[in-house]
Amino acid sequence: MTAVGVPAPRPDPVRAIGRGALGAIRSVGAVALFAVRGAAALFSPPWFPGQLVRQLVAIGFFSLPVVGLTAVFTGAALALNIFTGGGRFNAEQVMPQIVALGITRELGPVLAALMLAGRVSAAIAAEIGAMRATEQIDAMRTLSTDPFRYLVAPRLLAAVLVLPLLTAVADTLGVAGGWLVAVRVLNFNPTTYIHNTATFLQAWDVGSGLIKAAVFGFIVALMGCYHGYNASGGARGVGRATTHAVVSSAVLIFAADYLLTSLFAHR
Amino acid sequence: MSAVPKLEWKAVHKRFDGAPVLAGLNLSVAAGRSLVIIGGSGQGKSVTIKTALGLLRPDAGEIALDGRDTVDLSEPARRRLFSSVGVLFQGSALFDSLTVWENVAFRLINADGVPRRKARERAIGALARIRLGPEAADLYPSELSGGMQKRVGLARAVVADPEILFFDEPTTGLDPITAAAINALIVEQVRHLGCTAVSITHDLASARTIGDEIAMLQGGKIVWQGPAADLDRTDNPYVRQFVEGRAEGPITGAVQSEANAVHA
Numbered sequence: 001m002t003a004v005g006v007p008a009p010r011p012d013p014v015r016a017i018g019r020g021a022l023g024a025i026r027s028v029g030a031v032a033l034f035a036v037r038g039a040a041a042l043f044s045p046p047w048f049p050g051q052l053v054r055q056l057v058a059i060g061f062f063s064l065p066v067v068g069l070t071a072v073f074t075g076a077a078l079a080l081n082i083f084t085g086g087g088r089f090n091a092e093q094v095m096p097q098i099v100a101l102g103i104t105r106e107l108g109p110v111l112a113a114l115m116l117a118g119r120v121s122a123a124i125a126a127e128i129g130a131m132r133a134t135e136q137i138d139a140m141r142t143l144s145t146d147p148f149r150y151l152v153a154p155r156l157l158a159a160v161l162v163l164p165l166l167t168a169v170a171d172t173l174g175v176a177g178g179w180l181v182a183v184r185v186l187n188f189n190p191t192t193y194i195h196n197t198a199t200f201l202q203a204w205d206v207g208s209g210l211i212k213a214a215v216f217g218f219i220v221a222l223m224g225c226y227h228g229y230n231a232s233g234g235a236r237g238v239g240r241a242t243t244h245a246v247v248s249s250a251v252l253i254f255a256a257d258y259l260l261t262s263l264f265a266h267r
Numbered sequence: 268m269s270a271v272p273k274l275e276w277k278a279v280h281k282r283f284d285g286a287p288v289l290a291g292l293n294l295s296v297a298a299g300r301s302l303v304i305i306g307g308s309g310q311g312k313s314v315t316i317k318t319a320l321g322l323l324r325p326d327a328g329e330i331a332l333d334g335r336d337t338v339d340l341s342e343p344a345r346r347r348l349f350s351s352v353g354v355l356f357q358g359s360a361l362f363d364s365l366t367v368w369e370n371v372a373f374r375l376i377n378a379d380g381v382p383r384r385k386a387r388e389r390a391i392g393a394l395a396r397i398r399l400g401p402e403a404a405d406l407y408p409s410e411l412s413g414g415m416q417k418r419v420g421l422a423r424a425v426v427a428d429p430e431i432l433f434f435d436e437p438t439t440g441l442d443p444i445t446a447a448a449i450n451a452l453i454v455e456q457v458r459h460l461g462c463t464a465v466s467i468t469h470d471l472a473s474a475r476t477i478g479d480e481i482a483m484l485q486g487g488k489i490v491w492q493g494p495a496a497d498l499d500r501t502d503n504p505y506v507r508q509f510v511e512g513r514a515e516g517p518i519t520g521a522v523q524s525e526a527n528a529v530h531a
Contacts, residue, residue: 048377130363138322139360142353142433143423144346144378 034152034226035218041146041153051154059120059155059221060162064169066119067112071170074107075099075177083186095182096193097200103174104201105264109163109209110257112170113216116163117223117249124155124224125245129231129238137229152229155221163217164210171206208264215260216253223249271334273298273431273463274319279328281314281487288314289325290487296480301457301464303478303495305471305509307518310484312467313357316433319465320354321345332431350378353424355453357436359416361408361423367394368404371422379427393426394419396459397452414445418452425456432457434466438473450476471510474498483509485518 079099086092128151131137140147175197182188224245231241272295281289288311296302306312317323319330321337329336332348340348361370371390375381381389391401397418408416417437424432437453438446450473457464457477468474474481475495482492483506491503498510508516 046377134358135356135360136362138317138320139354139356139362140373141322142320142349143374144350145373146342146346150377 030230031222031226034229035222037148038152038156038222038225041149042157046149048150048154051150052158055154055158056162058123059116059158060165063116063119063162063166066115067166067170068173070111070115071103071108071172071174072177072180074111075103075174075179076181078102078107078174079178079181079186083182092186095186096178096188096196099178099182100175100197100201101205103178104171104205104209106209106257106261108170108174109167109213109216110253112163112166112213113220113253114250116159116166116217116220117246117253120159121220121224121245121249122242124221125228125231125241126238128225128228129241132229132231133234133238147229152225155225156218159217159221160214161217163213163220167210167213168206171209204264208260211264212257212260215256219252219256220249223252272296272331273300273333274465275329275331275334276315276319277329277331279315279318279325279330281311281318281323281325287487289318289328292328292484292488294482294489294492296463296465298463299461301454301466301477301479303474303481304465304467304484305469305474305481306467306484307469307509311487312469312484313435315484316435316465316467320352320433321349346378350374350427351430352433353427353429353431354433355417355420355424355435355437357439359408359413359420361416361419363408365407366404367399367406367408367411367419370408370419371426373423374427389426390422393422396425396456397422413440414442414449417441417445417449421449421452421456425460428460429462430460431463431465432460434464434468434477436468436470437466437477438468438470443472446470446473447476453477471498 079095082095082098082102083092086095086098128137131140131151137147137151140150179190179193179197182193183190227241227245227248228238231237233240275295276292279289279292280287292311292315294302294304294315304312304315314323318325319332319337321340325338328338330338335348337345337348361367362373365373368387368390369376371393372381372383372386375386375389376383387404391404394401394403399415399418399422403411403415403419408419411419421437434453438449441449453464453466454477464477466474466477475498478495480492481495481498482489483503484490485505490505491501493501498506501507504517507513508518513519
């Protein structure tokens with residue numbers, strides 16, 4: 001408490017900036033170490049294949065409906081927008097190609113990853129955070145089982161494996177959504193639309209999107225595990241961890257998307 | 268009796284955000300003995316156990332198991348060394364996503380590589396030892412009462428025949444009858460295994476039942492240690508105040524000065 005008549009110390013902006021910068025560096029370092037430790041656990045036994053299968057189902061299979069629906073509607077909306085925009089300079093006929101390129105290179109992986117960030121990263125953070133709050137992680141360590149091997153590594157691997165598959169589904173359904181609108185609403189010829197899409201798309205368009213998806217999968221699982229594992233403060237801490245997992249996943253997905261897109265841009 | 272204690276804390280210090288919780292803790296337990304650490308809330312009882320289990324790293328000092336310092340062990344070495352340790356956590360800490368038998372057999376399956384069928388048999392055997400029938404084996408922890416969860420936690424702690432058992436507030440949150448049953452099971456299991464036990468509690472009835480020796484932790488240090496039978500005979504002012512549950516005394520003074528320090 002400040003005594004009467006004694007002025008409160010003036011905030012030092014330089015110190016505040018320095019403290020913030022150090023905190024940010026510390027956080028980045030902590031996430032990096034966590035990622036390395038989690039990834040390293042994949043390369044030496046013991047492995048927990050049962051946990052991997054459980055995560056493949058939880059992350060992959062149960063995300064199919066939300067990813068599929070998002071892709072269909074996005075493809076349909078994209079088709080309408082490109083048709084409208086292309087009409088301004090008589091380029092409506094390139095709509096199938098642009099839909100296919102936009103979906104496979106960008107929207108398929110990014111939207112699938114964002115759906116996973118909302119559904120899976122939050123669930124992972126909540127589950128592991130609750131385990132931390134109820135001493136289950138401590139119990140696991142006293143039972144001679146490394147939580148990084150049992151909890152973190154299977155989730156990382158499952159997300160890396162599954163998100164490219166979900167993205168392949170999203171790509172297919174996204175293009176199908178565009179096709180549906182083009183044929184039903186915009187009177188495109190269905191066969192020509194498919195032919196134009198198939199002849200235009202290159203393997204790298206799809207492949208680069210799938211590589212992105214694998215990176216995004218790692219980010220989604222990593223953020224969920226990291227924030228859940230480091231949750232503190234009971235139920236409130238678990239809630240905070242869940243929010244941080246979703247927000248940091250989304251931000252990192254966009255940042256990684258730009259970096260990977262610039263890396264793949266000239267191929 | 269072996270000259271080397273089974274477990275020993277040597278001048279252990281631990282601080283949280285600058286505040287000392289353990290301040291030069293010296294404590295030991297001989298093999299085959301049951302030591303109960305008593306003390307008020309916030310005196311460092313849980314921290315004491317967690318440092319021994321490697322869940323918290325002390326800032327200074329040594330923690331020796333069978334005479335070997337454990338503080339600087341690598342994680343794999345610690346896992347090997349602590350494969351002979353069983354722990355009953357305060358809230359039981361059962362894994363929600365696993366059934367009762369999978370919880371009990373967790374170490375057997377995941378650390379010891381015992382096949383699931385054999386592990387299930389051993390888990391059901393351990394459940395029987397703590398008076399739970401095989402019908403409980405396929406339930407999930409959320410389907411159990413608090414007392415049953417403690418029993419399952421105890422079965423999980425003893426299933427691998429540990430050499431040392433830790434009990435973190437084993438009767439907290441239980442009614443007196445269930446607490447007495449858990450105490451009796453603990454005594455029975457410790458005797459059956461012939462193992463060393465370290466418990467922390469502020470339940471004096473529990474301490475008297477399960478302890479051969481009792482140590483009182485106050486301000487991060489042991490202020491009294493002696494046979495359980497001496498708990499009611501000692502004239503140590505901290506123990507007297509704690510046992511008699513008086514508001515006034517050296518503990519209250521310490522608590523008050525800590526509260527003042529926090530608010531200063």
